[in-house]
Amino acid sequence: QVQLVESGGGLVQAGGSLRLSCAASERTFSTYVMAWFRQAPGNEREFVSSIKWSGATTDYADSVKGRFTISRSNAKNTVYLQMNSLKPEDTAVYYCAAKRTDLNTRRAQDFGSWGQGTQVTVSS
Secondary structure (H helix, E strand, O other), X not given: OOOEEEXXXXXXXXXXXXXXXXXXXXXXXXXXXXXXXXXXXXOOOEEEEEEOOOOOOEEEOOOOOOOEEEEEEOXXXXXXXXXXXXXXHHOEEEEEEEEOOOOOOOOHHHOOEEOOOEEEEEEO
């Protein structure tokens, strides 16, 4: 399993922006499909976005499409989530996850490596 460390969370007003980062310990980072999930209190962990190995293929939940952008730097072993036009309903703990295959990349239970999470709070 790869070790993942998220950063970049915080408190922001509605309409603002944040950029999350997730640094991986694995030298073979480019062989992992990376994803972001989030979990609000009382809710299940939900898919936000994923990006395949080269970064050419991305996927987004409908709730964030057009506002969030996922990207990766295989040279820096890091995946990013740029979040714009934030809404109070985006408030959650955001988790970075990694897996080898590109099957079921919207299912949290299919990911074997997880970061500790970073809190994002959007005030109205």
